């Protein structure tokens with residue numbers, strides 16, 4: 001099970017959608033969890049939250065996720081939220097869904113100006129180990145409600161600022177899943193650089209009696225091609241550095257070595273008769 | 275923390291103009307199938323303020339659960355860590371003595387609960403109220419004047435809010451994913467914990483006083499539950515004894531509690547010709563099965 005956690009409807013789609021789609025394609029069951037209500041992206045607050053709620057659902061579908069969740073904390077104000085309450089809810093979901101792998105905004109992403117990103121990353125980081133049996137038996141009432149501890153062994157931290165890339169230790173080839181990533185971004189109509197920008201450009205050119213063959217003959221094609229051609233540059237450039245068509249980069253934190261197993265192995269190898 | 279000897283308790287006024295209802299034992303098991311949660315901050319809160327009512331409700335069919343919100347680290351006379359342990363152990367024994375089905379301990383920092391994330395506390399209560407399908411809560415009156423212990427009013431307020439929010443599907447909607455459905459808590463009994471706090475129910479606990487004593491004597495880390503045996507030991511060292519304290523520690527603790535720790539209950543009872551009573555501010559949010567609008571529609575709707 002994987003959970004891709006984002007503060008905003010366009011975080012996962014922009015920065016790690018290819019890898020999420022790849023893992024789902026390789027057998028993972030995926031869940032998308034959005035923490036904010038994205039109220040700052042829309043003509044009115046009401047229209048913004050409704051459109052972004054739809055976008056989150058549609059992006060989850062495009063990625064092949066089983067379900068999408070939203071916590072609806074106020075956009076841009078998550079540094080005013082009680083971190084411990086966000087953590088409580090994440091622990092609940094991680095246990096309920098028996099999550100093994102999380103994707104989250106890197107809580108150490110240098111120079112990220114958005115407080116929602118940092119709060120989301122920190123909450124996921126602490127919830128990941130506290131949801132496990134070694135996490136200090138947090139929220140025992142959740143266990144009484146029938147939930148089980150989970151073991152989150154892998155964390156993929158994604159980040160948006162180039163400065164954050166100094167923490168990268170894993171490059172994922174997403175060439176086979178680039179179309180999933182593009183479709184997830186097209187689903188983001190309420191905010192971000194993707195959405196309906198392709199069809200808008202196509203309509204604008206048509207009004208001037210022109211067309212771009214790249215954008216095809218219908219709105220869906222226009223949106224898809226616009227995103228793939230213009231918005232995937234960063235991921236093409238990342239891929240190029242490693243001889244790949246497209247890539248995403250992460251700070252990856254894997255399973256910690258099992259000390260007890262190491263001790264057992266040593267004992268098996270070195271124990272002598274009394 | 276329950277504090278003894280605060281003057282003026284018995285003189286506390288009933289709530290506004292509300293009539294005070296004297297509640298006696300009910301026959302049989304009229305509350306079978308119903309669930310209550312007693313939510314207190316400290317080991318000795320429920321034993322002193324409401325253990326008679328807890329025993330009464332359970333004897334009348336309720337299933338009872340107890341939630342302690344603080345870690346009680348400030349009481350016990352030992353190190354902070356040892357205090358947490360001894361209060362924890364006392365709390366389990368006290369809950370068993372009263373017959374609670376399960377115990378939830380949240381361990382928020384004692385005396386400092388006005389500094390915790392309040393919404394975290396509320397979220398945890400909502401999960402418990404939903405999963406246990408709690409009908410009735412017993413807790414501190416969040417609006418009670420004179421409440422100078424922050425753990426008390428924070429706990430009361432969180433319970434008050436969680437009681438209705440537990441019924442709202444959009445609060446903590448992830449609970450529904452786990453099959454835990456929204457559930458509104460409809461009845462509340464607020465403790466009468468300080469002089470001057472309002473009450474509209476006086477509950478006759480005469481037949482449940484032994485259970486109340488059972489609960490109080492388990493409050494050894496705080497609440498004077500072991501005072502009788504301490505006095506007995508002190509006297510023995512001086513070569514003396516008090517006949518009323520009996521021949522063993524358990525008898526001494528019970529006798530001491532009966533003689534010296536139930537003055538409020540006796541005083542509350544006396545005013546209504548009862549031996550022992552507890553006071554509560556009771557709030558009933560149960561809805562009639564049919565609304566006024568439903569009744570009107572049923573009576574007045576005609577064929578088109």
Ligand SMILES: [Zn+2]
Nearest residue numbers: 007008011114
């Ligand atoms: Zn964002």
Ligand SMILES: [Zn+2]
Nearest residue numbers: 275276316319
């Ligand atoms: Zn107390």
